[in-house]
Amino acid sequence: xxxxxxxxxxxxxxxxxxxxxxxxxxxxxxxxxxxxxxxxxxxxxxxxxxxxxxxxxxxxxxxxxxxxxxxxxxxxxxxxxxxxxxxxxxxxxxxxxxxxxxxxxxxxxxxxxxxxxxxxxxxxxxxxxxxxxxxxxxxxxxxxxxxxxxxxxxxxxxxxxxxxxxxxxxxxxxxxxxxxxxxxxxxxxxxxxxxxxxxxxxxxxxxxxxxxxxxxxxxxxxxxxxxxxxxxxxxxxxxxxxxxxxxxxxxxxxxxxxxxxxxxxxxxxxxxxxxxxxxxxxxxxxxxxxxxxxxxxxxxxxxxxxxxxxxxxxxxxxxxxxxxxxxxxxxxxxxxxxxxxxxxxxxxxxxxxxxxxxxxxxxxxxxxxxxxxxxxxxxxxxxxxxxxxxxxxxxxxxxxxxxxxxxxxxx
Numbered sequence: 001x002x003x004x005x006x007x008x009x010x011x012x013x014x015x016x017x018x019x020x021x022x023x024x025x026x027x028x029x030x031x032x033x034x035x036x037x038x039x040x041x042x043x044x045x046x047x048x049x050x051x052x053x054x055x056x057x058x059x060x061x062x063x064x065x066x067x068x069x070x071x072x073x074x075x076x077x078x079x080x081x082x083x084x085x086x087x088x089x090x091x092x093x094x095x096x097x098x099x100x101x102x103x104x105x106x107x108x109x110x111x112x113x114x115x116x117x118x119x120x121x122x123x124x125x126x127x128x129x130x131x132x133x134x135x136x137x138x139x140x141x142x143x144x145x146x147x148x149x150x151x152x153x154x155x156x157x158x159x160x161x162x163x164x165x166x167x168x169x170x171x172x173x174x175x176x177x178x179x180x181x182x183x184x185x186x187x188x189x190x191x192x193x194x195x196x197x198x199x200x201x202x203x204x205x206x207x208x209x210x211x212x213x214x215x216x217x218x219x220x221x222x223x224x225x226x227x228x229x230x231x232x233x234x235x236x237x238x239x240x241x242x243x244x245x246x247x248x249x250x251x252x253x254x255x256x257x258x259x260x261x262x263x264x265x266x267x268x269x270x271x272x273x274x275x276x277x278x279x280x281x282x283x284x285x286x287x288x289x290x291x292x293x294x295x296x297x298x299x300x301x302x303x304x305x306x307x308x309x310x311x312x313x314x315x316x317x318x319x320x321x322x323x324x325x326x327x328x329x330x331x332x333x334x335x336x337x338x339x340x341x342x343x344x345x346x347x348x349x350x351x352x353x354x355x356x357x358x359x360x361x362x363x364x365x366x367x368x369x370x371x372x373x374x375x376x377x378x379x380x381x382x383x384x385x386x387x388x389x390x391x392x393x394x395x396x397x398x399x400x401x402x403x404x405x406x407x408x409x410x411x
Contacts, residue, residue: 020308021348024384027301028352032380033359034290036372041283044214049097049276050170050204052134052238055088056272057248058096059235060265061255070228071152073259077229078126080254086243091132094124094151094232095208098272098279102208107221108189109177118216120173120190121207124151124225130168130202132238138171140184140200143224147199151225163194164223170205172218174198190221214370233265236272244271301384302391309337309395321403330400337396338389345388349381356380 067073074092081090095103103123106116123129130142147166154164167188174183187195205220212219229235235255239247248271252264360372 016308016311017344020304020344021351023301023304024345024348024388025351025355027297028349028380028384029355029359030297031294031383032352032356032376033363033372034294035380036360036376037363037369038287038290038294040214040369041287044283045280045287047206047217048204049206050133050135050202050218051097051272053272053276054241055134055238055244056132057237057239057244057251058269058272058275059237059248059251059255060233060268061229061235061262062233062265063230063259063262065261067230067259067261070230071150071226074226074228077235077255077258078128080258081235081237081251084237084247084250084254086240086247088238088240089128089132090235090237091126091128092227092229093126093129093234093236094227095121096232096234096236096272096275097206097208098275099208099268100210100279102211104211105190107173107177107219111189111193111195113189118173118176118219119212120169120216120219120221121209121211122190123205123220123222124227124231125168125222126226129222132236133205134238135205136203137168138201138203139174139182140168140198142200143168147224149225151227151231154225163192164190164196164225165194166199166224167196168200168202168222169198170218170220171201171203173220174201176219191223196223229262298383298387302387305341305388305391306395309341309392310398333400334393334396337392337399341388341392342385345385349384352380352384353377 063070078090078092081087095101102121104119104121107118107120108116125143127143127145127148129135130137143166149164169177169183177183177188178186183198183201185197187197189195202222204218205222206217207220210217235251237247237251248269252266252269256262256264356372356377360369363369364371
């Protein structure tokens, strides 16, 4: 089809054409970035934690005053928890995933390094840490009995001479610290001037918080340090999947029965799946909100195209009638309006792509969002082209159905 008549007509209606182009450009820019943000949030929500989440419950307990027997009582708590019917294992941690705070420390590769290579979260791992959490070792081994130390004694006397000789790290952290190398036996420096040797690598273990952004979610280190319950107060209990609520209630009774000078933080004592749902409530709500915005924006854009096309059909009734009288078929009239819309949409989409990159640069500077992948642009373009063609179809078909005699009598 010759597009010169179409361009000539559009030049006579510059304001209306410019408004549609601007509407499509804004829709393209916003939708491309919104879809990218939705995808990013859904990726976060679906991330692999490394834990057997459907088998874990967390009980958080703290003492009311000082507890001189906190280490011994922790050992007693663990024995009692492991004896509850339906419990597979239990451990105590300084922190748990899917909360909004975490223990973190800088990691260096050499003793004389001035600045940290990165910041990693640090888990204090009691003897049953790997088994209780259900972590998958992909290299090396679990800690040996002689490698465990008491966390409180180390923290109370932490100096330049204190050290933690062994650590288990995540595969993501191993790839970052020792790219292309076998991490087992390699050393790093974190808590002291003494090196810590990597003895094992787990496939996944997420940070408790979002510190460091998505790329640092699995920069995690586990040290063979036995914490007592007053270092965070986190007991994790692994249960049979269908007995979590039952075990959670029993675990609270067992812990309270081991000393009346302690309190259970009920609002924080729940299944790990509940912790995860609450942790990602913000990203989930944002994804839904942006999805609604995208649908509303597409609807508004479609209504704008329908309105403009209907107005132009009304304005061009006589012109359409003349073309029909000269032998133009209904299909030709229909294609005319669809081609016109396609040209306007293409101009708007081209401008929208440039605007999409500008918005993405702004979001990258103000948040932890990554660079907009190029494939979002053609995806947004195809979506808007399709919406445009669907929106213009009804007015165009109405124009094509006008009888030539009726059209030529119109004023």
